[in-house]
Structures are given as C-alpha cells and as structure tokens.
Amino acid sequence: MKLGELTSALLAALVLAGGSTASLARDASAEVSAQELKAKTDYCKTCHGLSGQGFRGSVPMPRLAGQQPDYVKNQLQAFIDRRRTNPVMFNVSHVLSPAMLTALSTYFKDLSPKPLGGAPKDSLAAGKKIYEEGVAAAEVPPCASCHGPDAKGADAFPRLAGQLYDYMIRKLMNWDKERGQDKSNPDNSAVMQPIAHNLTEAQIRAVAAYLSTLD
Numbered sequence: 001m002k003l004g005e006l007t008s009a010l011l012a013a014l015v016l017a018g019g020s021t022a023s024l025a026r027d028a029s030a031e032v033s034a035q036e037l038k039a040k041t042d043y044c045k046t047c048h049g050l051s052g053q054g055f056r057g058s059v060p061m062p063r064l065a066g067q068q069p070d071y072v073k074n075q076l077q078a079f080i081d082r083r084r085t086n087p088v089m090f091n092v093s094h095v096l097s098p099a100m101l102t103a104l105s106t107y108f109k110d111l112s113p114k115p116l117g118g119a120p121k122d123s124l125a126a127g128k129k130i131y132e133e134g135v136a137a138a139e140v141p142p143c144a145s146c147h148g149p150d151a152k153g154a155d156a157f158p159r160l161a162g163q164l165y166d167y168m169i170r171k172l173m174n175w176d177k178e179r180g181q182d183k184s185n186p187d188n189s190a191v192m193q194p195i196a197h198n199l200t201e202a203q204i205r206a207v208a209a210y211l212s213t214l215d
C-alpha cells in the first residue's frame with residue numbers, strides 16, 4: 001500500500017516533467033539526410049559499439065541498442081544542459097541540431113545485439129527478486145513497475161535489459177553526483193534518486209548482474 005502510493009506519486013511527477021520535452025520534438029521540423037545520419041551514427045558507434053551493444057572497458061560505454069527514443073532524447077538534452085554531468089557526452093551532444101537529436105533518438109531502437117554479459121552469476125536470483133518485488137523494508141518499489149516486466153522500458157522509462165553490468169553499478173552508486181544537477185530545473189532523474197539512494201551496494205550489484213543478462 002505504502003509502496004503503491006509512493007510509485008504513483010513518482011509517476012505523477014514524471015508525467016509533469018515529461019511535458020516540458022514535448023516542445024523539443026515540435027521544433028525539430030528540419031530534415032536530416034540519410035548520409036548525415038550515417039556519418040553521425042558511425043561516430044557514436046566508435047564508442048557505443050557497431051550494433052550499439054556497448055563496450056566493456058575501464059570506462060564502460062553504455063548499450064544504446066533497443067533504448068527508448070524518449071529516454072535517449074531526454075539524456076542527450078540533459079547532457080547539453082549539464083543537468084547530467086559527463087564531459088565526453090557534453091562535447092558529443094552540444095553540437096547536435098534539434099533535428100539530428102531527434103533522428104539519433106530513434107536510430108538505436110531497432111538494433112538488438114546479444115547482451116555483452118560478463119557479470120558474476122552468484123547473485124542472479126537475488127537480483128531478479130529485487131527487480132520484480134523491490135525491497136519493501138527500504139521503501140524501494142519493484143523496478144518492474146516502471147521499467148516493465150521484461151525490462152524493455154517505455155517512453156521516458158529506460159530499457160535496462162542487456163545494459164552493461166559495470167555501467168549500471170556506476171550509475172546507481174553515483175546518482176546524486178551525476179544526475180539532476182540543476183536544482184532550478186528538476187527532471188525525471190528525481191524519480192530514481194530515492195531508489196538509487198536506498199539500495200545497498202550488494203543489492204545494486206545483484207540487480208545489475210540480473211539485468212545485464214536479459215535479452
């Protein structure tokens with residue numbers, strides 16, 4: 001009951017935040033040629049992988065394949081606005097035209113490479129349980145209630161299936177330092193803040209390991 005109330009309050013907040021990005025789509029009326037888009041996506045793939053599968057290095061490059069267009073667009077805009085702090089992605093995204101930003105947001109949706117894998121296998125069952133049931137004692141709602149039963153996301157809720165283990169751990173451990181950094185311009189990252197905050201490192205590792213195996 002308590003968790004249910006929390007989730008619906010968070011969802012209401014998300015819908016409100018989502019409204020502000022709608023104007024962005026309307027501004028992007030100019031066309032992007034197939035050639036321009038290919039040149040740009042070839043560049044993205046040097047880091048994010050030829051099929052958008054991500055790359056497991058000392059700095060993990062997140063998977064973009066199958067990612068929800070609304071979420072991709074929100075993140076590119078957040079990098080530009082420095083609401084989400086990342087120097088590399090600021091440099092990549094602040095030069096994009098509104099039309100290119102929209103085209104890139106949908107480009108990766110239809111790619112479906114196999115997950116890269118590589119996570120330890122000892123806590124997959126614990127991770128699945130957290131994903132499906134949440135952690136009631138820590139007021140963490142089921143991840144599935146927002147990210148979907150198959151973890152494929154929807155609209156502004158990102159796909160987590162097949163996302164890189166190391167990347168998800170880093171994001172959940174550093175949420176407060178990297179996301180929602182402009183307090184005068186709050187965004188959807190506020191929905192995840194208490195969730196990331198309330199999970200222990202062991203719980204984060206378990207749920208990230210589970211998600212990284214999903215197709």
Ligand code: HEC
Pocket residue numbers: 040041043044045046047048059060061062063064072075076085086088089092104158178
């Ligand atoms: C030089 C390497 C590099 C290039 C080129 C690059 N990226 Fe990234 N990208 C990154 C890194 C590193 C991150 C992770 C940032 C973080 O840890 O928060 C990232 C994150 C992202 C995210 C957020 C993903 C998520 O799950 O939240 C999106 C969206 C993204 N990049 C899109 C693009 C697009 C589109 C292009 C091409 C126009 C591109 N990137 C080019 C390195 C790169």
Ligand code: HEC
Pocket residue numbers: 007010011014062071074075130131134140141142143144145146147156157158160163168171172179187188189190191192195199207
């Ligand atoms: C109330 C809805 C909600 C619940 C419950 C929820 N999330 Fe999220 N999550 C979101 C939203 C919305 C975002 C995107 C935030 C943004 O746009 O900045 C997100 C983003 C994320 C990201 C960042 C993805 C990326 O590519 O960088 C991870 C990882 C994540 N959630 C994991 C989880 C896990 C694990 C759980 C369960 C323990 C969970 N979430 C529960 C709404 C939720």
